[in-house]
Amino acid sequence: MTLTFPTEEQLKALQQAVNLSEIEALGRARLDQNALDYYASGANDGHTHRANREDFSRIRLRPRMLMDVSDVQTGTSVLGLPLDFPVGIAPSAFHGLAHPDAELATARAAAGLGSVMTLSTFSNTPIEDVARAAAGRLWFQLYLYKDREVSAGLVRRAEAAGARALVLTVDTPFVGRREANERHRFNLPPHLQVPNAGSREALAGLETQSGSQLVRHFQGLVDPSLSWRDLDWLKSLSGLPIILKGILTAEDAELAVQHGCHVWVSNHGGRQLDTAVSTIAALPEIADAVAGRMEIYLDGGVSRGTDVLKALALGARAVFLGRPALWGLAAGGEDGVRRVLELLKGEVRLALALSGKQSLGQVGRDLLKM
Numbered sequence: 001m002t003l004t005f006p007t008e009e010q011l012k013a014l015q016q017a018v019n020l021s022e023i024e025a026l027g028r029a030r031l032d033q034n035a036l037d038y039y040a041s042g043a044n045d046g047h048t049h050r051a052n053r054e055d056f057s058r059i060r061l062r063p064r065m066l067m068d069v070s071d072v073q074t075g076t077s078v079l080g081l082p083l084d085f086p087v088g089i090a091p092s093a094f095h096g097l098a099h100p101d102a103e104l105a106t107a108r109a110a111a112g113l114g115s116v117m118t119l120s121t122f123s124n125t126p127i128e129d130v131a132r133a134a135a136g137r138l139w140f141q142l143y144l145y146k147d148r149e150v151s152a153g154l155v156r157r158a159e160a161a162g163a164r165a166l167v168l169t170v171d172t173p174f175v176g177r178r179e180a181n182e183r184h185r186f187n188l189p190p191h192l193q194v195p196n197a198g199s200r201e202a203l204a205g206l207e208t209q210s211g212s213q214l215v216r217h218f219q220g221l222v223d224p225s226l227s228w229r230d231l232d233w234l235k236s237l238s239g240l241p242i243i244l245k246g247i248l249t250a251e252d253a254e255l256a257v258q259h260g261c262h263v264w265v266s267n268h269g270g271r272q273l274d275t276a277v278s279t280i281a282a283l284p285e286i287a288d289a290v291a292g293r294m295e296i297y298l299d300g301g302v303s304r305g306t307d308v309l310k311a312l313a314l315g316a317r318a319v320f321l322g323r324p325a326l327w328g329l330a331a332g333g334e335d336g337v338r339r340v341l342e343l344l345k346g347e348v349r350l351a352l353a354l355s356g357k358q359s360l361g362q363v364g365r366d367l368l369k370m
């Protein structure tokens with residue numbers, strides 16, 4: 001008998017899951033050590049990874065009563081793209097470690113729920129195929145290559161395929177030290193390709209001191225000399241809006257705005273500089289600096305509808321999910337990612353109503369007890 005994936009049993013477990021933590025448990029149970037280490041790990045001691053979650057839960061809400069919340073709207077837009085609710089998918093490498101449909105499954109789920117998917121440079125599926133599955137709901141994440149022509153080619157491909165924005169990741173001149181990957185010598189299984197990031201042969205030839213294939217791979221290709229001076233060149237390549245992902249300070253937010261870029265508050269899910277500030281703690285100074293001139297997004301530790309409202313109250317236009325989407329993908333492919341998004345959408349709606357708001361436009365700092 002051939003088993004279809006997800007099985008009936010997995011689909012039932014997904015439907016019975018009542019929150020994102022339960023889907024995480026389902027997803028974790030399906031992954032081998034190599035993939036689990038890669039998805040789960042933060043850098044070093046994991047302080048920032050944990051702080052992303054903990055700092056959300058420390059903020060208390062000030063709900064208003066008697067506000068007629070019989071009709072609650074969760075819709076918004078990002079860079080003109082309408083979203084059914086203010087949640088998108090953050091870029092993460094190697095969805096093929098979680099499910100054979102890889103990025104196609106994630107993209108279909110995001111499109112089906114009126115969300116937006118950000119595709120990693122290090123995907124296991126070519127940009128063009130994911131763009132078709134995402135039905136116009138796609139942003140492309142870029143790591144700047146030492147060979148600028150490779151990056152330029154990726155930007156042109158992303159634009160031609162219909163991606164609506166470029167997300168330049170600025171917090172990864174070098175890969176943070178995820179110790180579990182080093183210890184267990186993370187390896188990309190041979191059946192998985194990285195079609196936007198160079199051939200496997202090119203990757204295999206790269207040598208450094210590190211035990212992790214990921215680090216060898218990345219450091220051979222990606223340029224740590226990336227600086228503010230490169231942004232004009234990047235802008236000249238396409239007409240797409242540029243979002244800088246990995247901003248954590250008011251100073252860098254101001255520079256991003258001066259360079260005509262939108263701001264994505266992120267510490268890479270705590271995978272880069274350990275003890276860096278949590279994203280929700282970084283957001284207020286960034287929102288003050290940007291002062292409405294550009295859009296602001298946030299990722300890191302979002303797992304509840306109330307987290308989404310807190311980020312919006314402090315100035316984010318939308319938030320993005322990293323690991324939660326990967327757990328969903330591992331738990332049940334497209335169905336799993338869909339369930340993650342559905343659960344969170346329901347939580348956002350209920351949290352809005354219980355806060356006494358009819359729409360996201362009414363969410364401001366007065367919702368928070370700071």
Ligand SMILES: Cc1cc2nc3c(=O)[nH]c(=O)nc-3n(C[C@H](O)[C@H](O)[C@H](O)COP(=O)(O)O)c2cc1C
Nearest residue numbers: 039090091092093120169268269299300301322323
């Ligand atoms: C397994 C994994 C792979 C990732 N790969 C990328 C990547 O290729 N490019 C990138 O900009 N960020 C990458 N990130 C960071 C995410 O985009 C995001 O910032 C982070 O996961 C958000 O935190 P969360 O996992 O708590 O939601 C990755 C994160 C994880 C967990």
Ligand SMILES: CC(C)CC(=O)C(=O)O
Nearest residue numbers: 093122175214218268271
């Ligand atoms: C290093 C990359 C290949 C992927 C990434 O950003 C990550 O693993 O956090």
